[in-house]
Amino acid sequence: MEQNQHQERHAADQELQKSLAYLEDILSENSTEVEAKPKLAHGRINEVELIEDLIDIDLAELEDAVADIEEYLDKKNKK
Template structure:
């Protein structure tokens, strides 16, 4: 593997991990916000279709992350 290609992969790996950490921080913030109960009149309502879209997006994101880690593990079995 050429050094430049290896550097690009390392940079992409670092960018991905940074984004993953940012996502984790956002999710933690959302969990903390969700713990505070809202008065009944402020509780947002969503249709089942909106909930399914969000679930599908999360499932796609999880699948992408799993695929990334699997491909990384296959390419670099020493880690």
């Protein structure tokens, strides 16, 4: 029984690590795109830039990542 729990935890950990790496890739892609945009002289983001950044987020990918994290936390809390 203990070995089975260990295997399940290991599998859940691997899934979480994969999801986190995926999110990190998405964030690094977005930060690269943001760096490519010219910065405002006063260093603040205006509303148009903020809206453009929000539009670039792939909602399906974000929902998948959140679902993976929730599944991991559910499994972790059940044990």
